[in-house]
Amino acid sequence: MTARPACARLVPMQSQSLPLFPLPTVLVPGAALGLRVFEPRYLDLVRECSRNQSGFGICLLVDDGSGEASAAAAFGTEAVIEDFDTGDDGLLTITVRGRRRFRADTVCVRDNGLQVATVEWLEPDPVEPLRPEHGLLAMLLRGLLEQVGGEHADSLDQRSDDAAWVGWRLTEMLPLSDTQRQQLLQEDDPHVRLDSLLGLLPDAD
Known part of the structure; x- marks a missing residue:
């Protein structure tokens, strides 16, 4: 992914925006993943996705050359929330399911620090028999x-x-x-x- 300008208020109609939750893991289609959510920007993300019944993107954090995992991979998977709970520490926990794959073109950053990408959805897998x-x-x-x-x-x-x-x-x-x-x-x-x-x-x- 490229630069991270401030998010514009409107997204062109031919594009689709997707909030991102970069993680040091890879979510694949059909897989379930449990997450603990505590940062305000990601609590906002969960509330927004729950209200709109929409998903968010999970991308792998990768080394950008600095020696630390600080950049998000351009390819990721849409995550849809399946369950909510509260952990013993009082933090919100959610279970998500991997759905569609995407490629992120540009990424902007909201005032709360949440990254939002303009994404292109990749073609779904064909149903073909095992060779x-x-x-x-x-x-x-x-x-x-x-x-x-x-x-x-x-x-x-x-x-x-x-x-x-x-x-x-x-x-x-x-x-x-x-x-x-x-x-x-x-x-x-x-x-x-x-x-x-x-x-x-x-x-x-």
């Missing part, structure tokens, strides 16, 4: 879900042949680095994404 060369990945995912259970285990039998779904669930569950997850998030072709996951397996050679 034979990716059968190992489906077996791996089945083993993981049978071991840990969770919400996705209930969908395994219906979606284990969906190339995009298998790829996102493995991206979510495998012990990958944030950089690796970000690269997978930016890949548009679900079969190429699966090829990349195959290459990341320890015994892929």
